[in-house]
Amino acid sequence: MFGIVRHLNRRNHASASNARSLTDAWTRALGTLCVVEGSGAGELDAAAKATMVCAQKHLPKPIWAVVASRSGAGGEDLAKSVAGLEGVEKVVVAETEGGFLAEPLSAVLHSLVGKQDPSHVVTGSSTFGKNLAPRLAALLDCAPVTDVTEVVDEKTFVRPIYAGNALSTVKFVGSGPVVMTVRATAFGSEKLESSGEAEIEQLGEEEKALMGSNLSEWVGEEKTESERPLLDAARVVISGGRALKSEENFKMLEELADQLGGAVGASRAAVDAGMCPNDMQVGQTGKVVAPELYVAIGISGAVQHLAGMKDSKTIVAINKDAEAPIFKIADYGLVGDLFTVLPELSAKLEALGYEKK
Amino acid sequence: MRVLVGVKRVIDYAAKIRVKPDGSGVDKANVKMSMNPFCEIAVEEAVSLKEKGLAKEVVAVSMGPQASQDTIRTALAMGADRGIHVVTDKELQPLAVANMFKSLVEKEDPKIVLLGKQAIDDDCNQTGQILAAKLNWSQGTFASSVVVGDDQEKVVVTREVDDGLETVSLKLPAVITTDLRLNEPRYATLPNIMKAKKKKIDKVTPEDLGVDVTPQIEVLHVKEPEARSGGVVVESVDELVDKLKNEAGVL
Numbered sequence: 230m231f232g233i234v235r236h237l238n239r240r241n242h243a244s245a246s247n248a249r250s251l252t253d254a255w256t257r258a259l260g261t262l263c264v265v266e267g268s269g270a271g272e273l274d275a276a277a278k279a280t281m282v283c284a285q286k287h288l289p290k291p292i293w294a295v296v297a298s299r300s301g302a303g304g305e306d307l308a309k310s311v312a313g314l315e316g317v318e319k320v321v322v323a324e325t326e327g328g329f330l331a332e333p334l335s336a337v338l339h340s341l342v343g344k345q346d347p348s349h350v351v352t353g354s355s356t357f358g359k360n361l362a363p364r365l366a367a368l369l370d371c372a373p374v375t376d377v378t379e380v381v382d383e384k385t386f387v388r389p390i391y392a393g394n395a396l397s398t399v400k401f402v403g404s405g406p407v408v409m410t411v412r413a414t415a416f417g418s419e420k421l422e423s424s425g426e427a428e429i430e431q432l433g434e435e436e437k438a439l440m441g442s443n444l445s446e447w448v449g450e451e452k453t454e455s456e457r458p459l460l461d462a463a464r465v466v467i468s469g470g471r472a473l474k475s476e477e478n479f480k481m482l483e484e485l486a487d488q489l490g491g492a493v494g495a496s497r498a499a500v501d502a503g504m505c506p507n508d509m510q511v512g513q514t515g516k517v518v519a520p521e522l523y524v525a526i527g528i529s530g531a532v533q534h535l536a537g538m539k540d541s542k543t544i545v546a547i548n549k550d551a552e553a554p555i556f557k558i559a560d561y562g563l564v565g566d567l568f569t570v571l572p573e574l575s576a577k578l579e580a581l582g583y584e585k586k
Numbered sequence: 587m588r589v590l591v592g593v594k595r596v597i598d599y600a601a602k603i604r605v606k607p608d609g610s611g612v613d614k615a616n617v618k619m620s621m622n623p624f625c626e627i628a629v630e631e632a633v634s635l636k637e638k639g640l641a642k643e644v645v646a647v648s649m650g651p652q653a654s655q656d657t658i659r660t661a662l663a664m665g666a667d668r669g670i671h672v673v674t675d676k677e678l679q680p681l682a683v684a685n686m687f688k689s690l691v692e693k694e695d696p697k698i699v700l701l702g703k704q705a706i707d708d709d710c711n712q713t714g715q716i717l718a719a720k721l722n723w724s725q726g727t728f729a730s731s732v733v734v735g736d737d738q739e740k741v742v743v744t745r746e747v748d749d750g751l752e753t754v755s756l757k758l759p760a761v762i763t764t765d766l767r768l769n770e771p772r773y774a775t776l777p778n779i780m781k782a783k784k785k786k787i788d789k790v791t792p793e794d795l796g797v798d799v800t801p802q803i804e805v806l807h808v809k810e811p812e813a814r815s816g817g818v819v820v821e822s823v824d825e826l827v828d829k830l831k832n833e834a835g836v837l
Contacts, residue, residue, distance in 0.1 A: 328752050328754075330754065331715065331718075331725055331727070332718075332724055332725065335719065355748050356727075356728060356745075356746070356747040356748045357747075357748070359711050359715075359727070359728075360715065360725075360727045360728070361715075362715075363680070363711070363712035363713075363714075363715035363716050363719075364715040364716070364718060364719040364725065365719075366681075366712075366716065367681070367684065367715065367716035367717075367718075367719035367720050368719050371681075371802060372679060372680070372681040372801070372802035372803050373680075373712055373716075374803060375709075375710055375711055375712060376709065376710075376711075385806065388709075389709065389811070390612075390707065390708055390709050390808070391597070391603045391612060391706070391707055391709070392706060392709065393811060394602075394603050394810075394811070395603060395605050395612055395808050395809070395810060395811070396808065396809050396810070396811050397805055397807075397808045398805070398806045398807050398808075398809075399803045399804065399805050399806065400803070400804045400806055401802065401803055402801075402802055402803065402804050403802030403803070443757065444722075444723070444724035444756070444757050445724040445725075445726075445754050445755065445756045445757065446754065446755040446756075447752070447753075447754055448742065448753040448754055448755050449752075449753050450747075450750060450751065450752045450753065451750050451751045451752075452749050452750040453749060453750045459749075461748075465836075497766070501767075506750070507730070507746055507751075507767060508746070508747075508748060508749060508750055513706065513709070514765070514766050516748070521836050522830070522834075522836040522837075532599075532600075532602075533599070539811075539814065542834075542836070543830070543834040543836050544814075544817070545826065545830070551819075556817070556819065557816070558814045558817075559817045560814075560817040560818075560834065561817055561818060561819075561820055561826055561829050561830065561834075562817060562818070562819045562820065563819070563820050563822075563823070563826050564819060570823060573823040574823050574826070574827070577823055577824065577827045578827065578837075581827065581831065581837065583837075
């Protein structure tokens with residue numbers, strides 16, 4: 230209550246001393262600019278879906294979308310999918326030859342925000358969104374709100390702090406648009422409504438010119454190839470830790486994941502020991518997942534790891550150490566040696582009809 | 587060239603945090619504080635640039651209350667040459683921190699600003715990106731490798747992205763934020779800790795830097811997340827599969 234009174238006072242004070250911010254606040258149109266990254270398949274990935282769900286269910290309409298896509302990588306298809314969503318008024322395709330560099334893309338978005346004057350700009354809390362959104366917010370001289378897990382009202386949001394050990398409710402009291410990133414695990418499970426048919430445009434000449442920033446240059450990439458579902462969108466995640474001991478043994482997890490149609494994750498200890506690549510890491514510094522079933526195998530359950538998976542619907546822990554912290558949050562714990570438990574589990578699942586691949 | 591490195595004092599990563607009963611925040615009294623782990627990596631990278639002969643001077647910067655000076659001392663003991671402490675008891679958010687960094691950059695004229703990718707308290711992951719935009723510099727976020735060109739015109743940064751790694755070439759000056767895998771920070775030895783006590787730390791205030799630090803984001807309240815209800819320990823794989831199928835309904 231006091232917070233609100235203080236906030237109003239500050240607003241009154243600010244409007245008396247700063248006429249420009251008052252004008253901004255009053256003339257800003259209602260509407261949300263969504264930025265989605267084209268993953269290449271022409272479909273909405275987890276981050277893009279969460280972005281669109283958040284805009285559709287919780288933020289002011291109409292929705293304008295910018296689809297960031299690589300030339301020839303399905304950007305048009307993705308734009309069509311987005312254009313078919315309810316509430317979407319316009320879709321702009323921003324194409325690039327290499328990867329998405331924050332320097333030119335934030336400049337392009339800054340220009341589009343200037344023309345469209347949205348009250349909100351939203352993108353996913355992926356590495357793409359995290360790299361981009363704060364830069365765009367800075368160009369607009371407003372504070373970004375990152376990693377939002379709940380929209381309370383148009384200016385009030387919940388975001389986790391301290392590796393998810395506390396939830397902070399924050400109110401944006403700045404005068405620019407609210408530039409925010411949203412967690413896929415918090416919004417991705419809701420359904421998108423389709424019924425629209427928005428127009429799809431290419432970037433205008435002015436914005437096209439901005440795509441050619443000379444501050445940075447995309448050199449190349451090394452993607453982790455996998456036929457499994459993406460870690461942050463998988464229904465089932467099988468994760469391994471230090472106790473797996475080797476890269477070879479990690480294959481056991483891959484087999485189990487394939488049997489259940491899931492993805493494979495890892496603790497930082499497993500990544501640091503070279504058992505699997507970095508992008509498989511689940512935790513505060515890696516990916517945040519919330520699948521229906523999370524199986525933690527040989528993972529002790531350090532606070533940084535829990536930050537990345539504790540919102541999973543059902544958590545299973547398999548660990549030799551009955552005192553491991555993971556058992557405190559697991560719905561089902563099995564104390565035992567993973568090297569005997571896993572083959573048995575695999576056989577039992579096969580008996581239930583989950584075929585080995 | 588000169589490298590500016592930002593260090594933040596946060597609750598130690600291993601400490602269990604307590605939310606204050608009145609919901610005003612997290613209790614910081616009598617809790618172990620340390621340098622943010624991502625900042626340690628930034629300091630290590632800056633010092634190793636100096637050891638490779640690429641950087642002439644490494645300046646460690648921290649912003650916050652008097653106690654933040656300890657964090658700067660730690661950076662000095664790791665090998666930074668001098669420190670700048672922006673002293674304030676006010677709440678600082680990334681936008682204000684970046685604005686103050688911009689002001690320091692204009693005075694100190696570094697070619698690289700190294701920051702951690704995020705602080706483990708507010709988990710914002712914003713300051714480096716905001717600073718790069720404010721300076722109109724290039725940005726290399728979530729860096730797991732940093733290679734400065736011999737002519738010091740460009741830096742090649744490998745970035746950790748969602749589906750692997752990405753390499754970008756940035757025009758210097760640039761802002762780089764560190765990911766965990768960039769390096770293994772060194773421990774400060776006792777002689778170096780003693781030497782660090784003699785290194786200079788300049789003190790300035792936000793007012794000296796001409797920056798209004800008033801937050802644009804107001805924290806209404808902080809609460810603990812809902813605790814997961816305690817689970818059960820099953821005796822066998824059979825029982826586990828049965829529970830997953832018939833109780834949890836996930837199989």
